[in-house]
Amino acid sequence: MTTLFLMVGLPGAGKTTTARRLAGEHGALRLTADDWLIPLFGMVEEDGKRDVLEGRMLWLALEALRLGTNVVVDYGCWSRDERSAIRWLAEAEGACFRMVYLSVDDETQRRRIAHRWATTPAETYPLTEADILYGRAHFEEPDAVELAASGVADPPVGWADWREWAAGRWPSFG
Template identity: 75%
Template sequence: MVGLPGAGKTTRARQLAEEHGALRLTPDEWILPLFGEAEPYGKRDVLEGRMLWLALDAVRLGTSVVVDYGCWSRDERSAIRWLAEAEGARFRMVYLPVDHETQRARIAHRWETAAAESLPITEADLLHGREHFEESGEAELSGRARSAPPSGWAGWPEWAAERWPSFVRPSAA
């Protein structure tokens, strides 16, 4: 799943998981119960790393997985694509764009109807997200665009282990 907060990623991830009998991994649903705060310093990356490890392990066992991270950077998306395909999985990227007004309205509604389960998001957070989000293009969405790891990285597994500190490829565990 690719998109900003309020784009409808989790709603769509739930639909896909139900349609395909897939395991759905959504860190936002784990952050508050595990850490008691919305932005526990560095812990989200650790949680996502373990979820990614679990996703790849599930794929190796023949289970479909929906990774509902947001994946704001092309490097994150490229790493997850490479890792999934290296395990023999078919990778499908779902990008849900959202305009700023719709995003604000959805987040306000979420906060009004499910505050206990929602991470707080400020206007500054929304602007920061829009500033740092790298949109997916048609070539990336279709799988025609394949990128090499950033300069200085031997491969996507090494990059992923740095990005998500608790990530270890299942075959190496």
Template identity: 80%
Template sequence: MTTLFLMVGLPGAGKTTRARQLAEEQGALRLTPDDWMLPLFGVAELDGKRDVLEGRMLWLALEAVKVGTNVVVDYGCWSRDERSAIRWLAEAEDARFRMIYLPVDAETQRARIAHRWATAAGETFPMAEADI
């Protein structure tokens, strides 16, 4: 059965790292908005464009599961309503839904975010304390 994996966790929890592993292990399509926002717009959030991008990526994820391709949706999904909606959409396409929750303590989270910014600034974006 085709599976839609949904990554859930705060910034710095390791979602994208785990999403990459899952995609490789499962032969899945990985959809990570951060991979697209910076190349397309130069910033992580621009006048609602991230919401539009995530909507199109979710549409693509559902199209992929319809044709039998596993998908890893790497959004964060902090809202229970959002997670429930994505589960419902996946199951409506007869796909299995697996939520992958990655908890992280505050110290590890901040260390990972600082490391990511220091080593891969061109692939990430700065985060203010309010974003964490």
């Protein structure tokens, strides 16, 4: 049975490092948005391009699962709804879903972000103090129920199912 590994956490938590390791260990396709955004657009958050790219990557992830290939989705997935949608989509394809949540304290996060920018500026992007604070304020940390993978909640009011919600969240998914 194929598995979709979903990396969850803030910048500097070690998601991409762990995603690379998991991809190697499980023969998985690794989909890291930053690996595409910078070469394609030279930036990360310009004009909604990240959402468009993530939607196509999610579509590709489901195609890979159908073909019998494990996938590592490395977006960060700050919201519970994003994580629920991806879990539901993977399980609807008959795949296993494994959330990999990496927590990071303030000091470690800032140190890792500064190191990444100093050593590999062509592979990353600058994060300001305001960016870090914004992330910490908006990140919905997974709780014990979500981490236990004990099912997916219903989609938010107004959405028929998680596939429809995902198409609304990531414009290029549907």
